[in-house]
Amino acid sequence: MNPRPAVVARRLIVLGAAAGVALGVWPADRPRRIGYISFFPRPSSGAVPVFDAFFAGMREQGYEEGRDYVMDWRDTGGKPEGLDAHAAALVADGVDLFFCLTTGAAMAAKRATSAIPIVFSGVSDPVMSGLVPSLARPGGNLTGMSAVDDELHGKRFELLRELLPQAREVAVLWMPDWVVNRNELTQIEALAPRLGIRIRRVELNRVEDIAAVIPPLGRTRTDALFILPAPWHVYSSAELVTAATQARLPTIGVERYHHAGGALLTYGADIAALARRAAGYVDRIFKGAKPADLPVQQPQTFELLINLKTALAVGVAVPSRLLLRADEVVR
Structure with a gap:
């Protein structure tokens, strides 16, 4: 010392x-x-x-x-x-x-x-x-x-494809009022087509709108919900993930607080x-x-975090190869 x-x-x-x-x-x-x-x-x-x-x-x-x-x-x-x-x-x-x-x-x-x-x-x-x-x-x-790392979103969508090989449409939850999300959304919309994935933009600026925005997605062709970070997620990720899980939507997070809130798969910086x-x-x-x-x-260094309880709730079988690579698994 x-x-x-x-x-x-x-x-x-x-x-x-x-x-x-x-x-x-x-x-x-x-x-x-x-x-x-x-x-x-x-x-x-x-x-x-x-x-x-x-x-x-x-x-x-x-x-x-x-x-x-x-x-x-x-x-x-x-x-x-x-x-x-x-x-x-x-x-x-x-x-x-x-x-x-x-x-x-x-x-x-x-x-x-x-x-x-x-x-x-x-x-x-x-x-x-x-x-x-x-x-x-x-x-x-x-x-x-x-x-932030320039390759992170590409890696996240590769993991999403491993988790959900049949996925064709992914809803990206973003906050238009948060400038960081605009750049991230542009990156995602450029890379997703290379993996055969369509992007559906879903705007959500505040926690009070979760009930109006998330449940209807479960009645669309959306295969998963990709959650871009926003300031209010720090204290309300659990509400967000719970609503998505009830709508039978697998959730992909990018920050550890998304994992703490119950997101099915989270990949990001350590x-x-x-x-x-x-x-x-x-x-x-x-x-x-x-x-x-x-x-x-x-x-x-980066972390792959998986929640098997959430996976079970939305009917997703997590491949063993992902579980073996995970840094943390909630069972």
């Missing part, structure tokens, strides 16, 4: 409503404050692998929670609104750094400050969402780990590994590096 950093960091202090920033010297014996905004309260240890991975990554860098840093956790109680207010409050309280695990949280932090460093991890597409202008040169006060790597960026910033000089990194 590395020794506890001896470098004296500069602390950004926000003063008053004008948010004027003054640079001060940070006492070496005071724990650094990391602001974290979320839809949910902090989980207990072991409940969510991604948080445990971040804390493990911090320990690898020589930091112990409580001794070297404290997490200032603010949550919205599972409600979609409130991230901006929490981000602004943390800025006013003078946190030293933001750590964000969702695109929505990172965007709220960016709206709240252009000075305090922000490290994100596992976000959908930091360029398309407007978090950074480019991966190589993020500029500004944000950097971190992206969950977000726990990303969070562990993000701790290295936190360490470098604490030692004086600027976020603008740290390129956004892309995933190196």
Whole structure:
């Protein structure tokens, strides 16, 4: 383990409503404050692998929670609104750094400050969402780990074809108000025909519309529901997947929260590994590096997650070759 950093960091202090920033010297014996905004309260240890991975990554860098840093956790109680207010409050309280695990949280932090460093991890597409202008040169006060790889959607549809070899039409659930989805949908519509699959666009902007949008799909020729990520899925994936399962639609997810919500098959970046790597960026910033000089990194490892309970409910037999390759199987 590395020794506890001896470098004296500069602390950004926000003063008053004008948010004027003054640079001060940070006492070496005071724990650094990391602001974290979320839809949910902090989980207990072991409940969510991604948080445990971040804390493990911090320990690898020589930091112990409580001794070297404290997490200032603010949550919205599972409600979609409130991230901006929490981000602004943390800025006013003078946190030293933001750590964000969702695109929505990172965007709220960016709206709240252009000075305090922000490290994100596992976000959908930091360029398309407007978090950074480019991966190589993020500029500004944000950097971190992206969950996007150019080949991911192609791999997901190959897996879908293995799971459902007779599938001819796939409904792609997307959120028109979410800019990231537009680019992803364009990619999917370009690659799907090569696999003999038609794409049906299905718009869904909010959780309240699930009951009106999903059940009717079960009465069409749609063979599966492919779920593009949207901010509200973080806290409502279970409702979405339940509605699709009741409509006898196999669900293909792209984020671990889709798997947590019960999606039949999910393939995406290993977000726990990303969070562990993000701790290295936190360490470098604490030692004086600027976020603008740290390129956004892309995933190196990926996860195949399968839910056999959901498969049984929709009448799909998962091929043994997929089960053998799966990183996690819910039975």
